[in-house]
Every structure is written in structure tokens, then in C-alpha cells.
Amino acid sequence: MRAYFEPGADLYVGSRDCLLAAARVLAAARTAGVPVIHTRVSHSRDGIDGGLFYRKAPPLRHLNGPLGEVMPEVTPAANEIVIVKQYASAFFGTTLASTLTALRVDTLVITGVSTSGCVRASAVDAVQHGFVPIVVRQAVGDRSPAPHAASLYDIQAKYGEVWEEHAVLERLSAPAAEGPRTP
Template identity: 50%
Template sequence: MNDTEEKIFFEKRGFGKNIGFGERPAILVVDFINAFTNYQNPEMVLSSNLEKQIYETNRLLDASRPLGIPVIYTTISYDDDLLDAGIWVLKQSGLETLRAETEAVKIDCSLHSQDNDSVMTKKYASSFFGTDLSSRLTSQQIDTLIITGCTTSGCVRASAVDAVSYGFRPIIVEEAVGDRSVAAHNQSLFDIQAKYGDVVSVETVLSYFERIKS
């Protein structure tokens, strides 16, 4: 089947319906850290060019500020002995570069961050696994998680799957997520839209912000 035939095939079987926005959103910026974004540094072996995705994320951050929408950044880092990396480090040797308190694991400074934003450290792909993200969102009565970051096929997808599993509405912003592989990026967006969350444009989210502002 070609792409159009696949889309029709899934739609006929009830996949890909929209969950929609809720009433209380938060923005989750997944792993826009130097190790993943500083593609000009050859030591950052996990990096790729994500300048466009960061630009689009900043558009959302700027628009969210007057509304007081919570912003949470994730980073991923490990102790020097890598014991907290488990067996995952056996699969990806690049994880060895993600050492705690190094420049590699700091949030990219080109993001429009503010002092009251949250930074959360995780150890594995999902932003929920082994963290207090779910309780943070629940305590603020958040029902909608607007997700940007990287990588689409890895930590973004895993976070979206867990978000819907915990009862949050995952909204993945297409222009604001990126991957090292175009094929993996596109397939993951298709998969998320089919089964786990809503893949929407930046403009759709900005329009949503305008609605809740009024």
C-alpha cells in the first residue's frame, strides 16, 4: 500500500481519531540539551541539527508566557559509573557522553527559558518512567501535555505513549519535534497520530492558546 492507501486503511478501522485539547495545558520540552542539539561539536555524537525545531518551540514558549502555562524541560544524565543507565547503555554507546553536571546535559541556551520553568532529569526514554512527572501534572490539574523536543522516534514517542496511559492528552507539535532519521521521524508521527496522541501544527497550538486566553 502507498501512503494514501495506508491512511484510508487505518481510518476505516477507527484509528487516528483526535483526542483534542483539554482546559489546562502544560508544555513538555523533551531533551533539547546540548548533547542532542549542538551538531557543530563533533564530540556530541548524539546530536543533529534541530535549530528549526527549537525556533518553533520558542514560538510556543513566548505565546504561553502571558497565560502562565507551566513549562517542563527534561534532560537525561548519568553518574560516572553509568550504573543508573542500566542495560540501555549496552544498546547505545553514545549514552556514555551524558554525564551528570557536564555541558552536554544542560538545556540548550537558545531556548527561551525562564527562572520559574522546571527542569527534570530522567534516565530512560519516557519522561514519565522513574520520574515524578505524572504527580507534578496531576497536582496542577493539568489535562493536556503539549510536547516538543527530540527525538521523535525515541523520547518524544515514549513520552506520548506514557502520557495517554496516565490519562493526559498528548499533543505533539509536528514542526517542533525532530529526529536524526527522517524516516523514523515520519513513521513515528504516523504511529502517534494513529494510536496515542494528536499530531498538530504550531499554528493549531497558537490558536488554542488564543482561545484559552479569552
């Protein structure tokens, strides 16, 4: 969302590097023909559907306007699912788990922002729903290096895998004859 890449915005991550890496991973996933699911945040006008999260994080108020626009580099294709969420996790209060199960998906490749918020929450919920979360180190970002690094450490230590971008791109480009694309 533009809020993370617009200089001066409250959520600005300070660089477009993770966005460009996410775009490369997205392109590889599309080429490989694996299901792609996007998420976006949207709240009612008064934010009541975001509860305490909405009250605690004032920058969320800007996501229903221009700062909530999806960045062109990762715009969903017409055939890709977009999950609308109100909280940090892509799973909480959404149909994501049942959609993944229906698609027979067992492993997620996670990109996005922020590492300490939505990425970490989604990785934790993924493993709790029985999916293997793989977070792409170069394709995630945060406003500050310390929570970014701590979150990647925690994800690798307890909840899933943190892979380098090149390893994810190699796996996505591997011929189907090499077997399943799971770690």
C-alpha cells in the same frame, strides 16, 4: 540539549528548525500562563542508573558534559520545573504524572528531540497515565527522516495528537473565555 544541535555530535539532528519552533511554543506557553515543565537527562558517572538503555545507546555517555547543556533558546525560567530522567520517557521513574495531576493538567504539549525516542516514549506514557499528548510537528526532530515520520504517524494513529505549530500557537493565544485549552 546541545548533543542534538552540535554538528558532529552522535545525536545531531542536522537542523535547528525544531529548536526554534520549540522556543516559539515555549514563549507562547509562558505568555498564556500555562505550566511549563522541562526534562533533562542525567546519569551517574558509571551509568548504572540508566541500565540497559545507557549500555545500548553510547551517546548517552556524553550528556553529563557540555553536550548535556540545555540550549539557550529553551532554557528553563526560574519558576519552571525541571524533571531529571534517566530513560526515554519523561514519566518513567520520575514525579511527572503526580506533578501534572497536582497542577490539574489534563493535556500536554510536547516538543523536543528525538521524535523516535524521548518524544514518542513520553507521548505513549502520557496517554497511559490519562493525559492527552499533543506533539507539535515542527517542534520535534530526529537524526533521520524515516523514524521521525514513522513516530509522528504512530503517535497520531494510536497515542495522541500531532498538531501543526500554528494551531498550537493559536490555541495558546486564545482568550481564556473561550474555554479550556484541550482538544
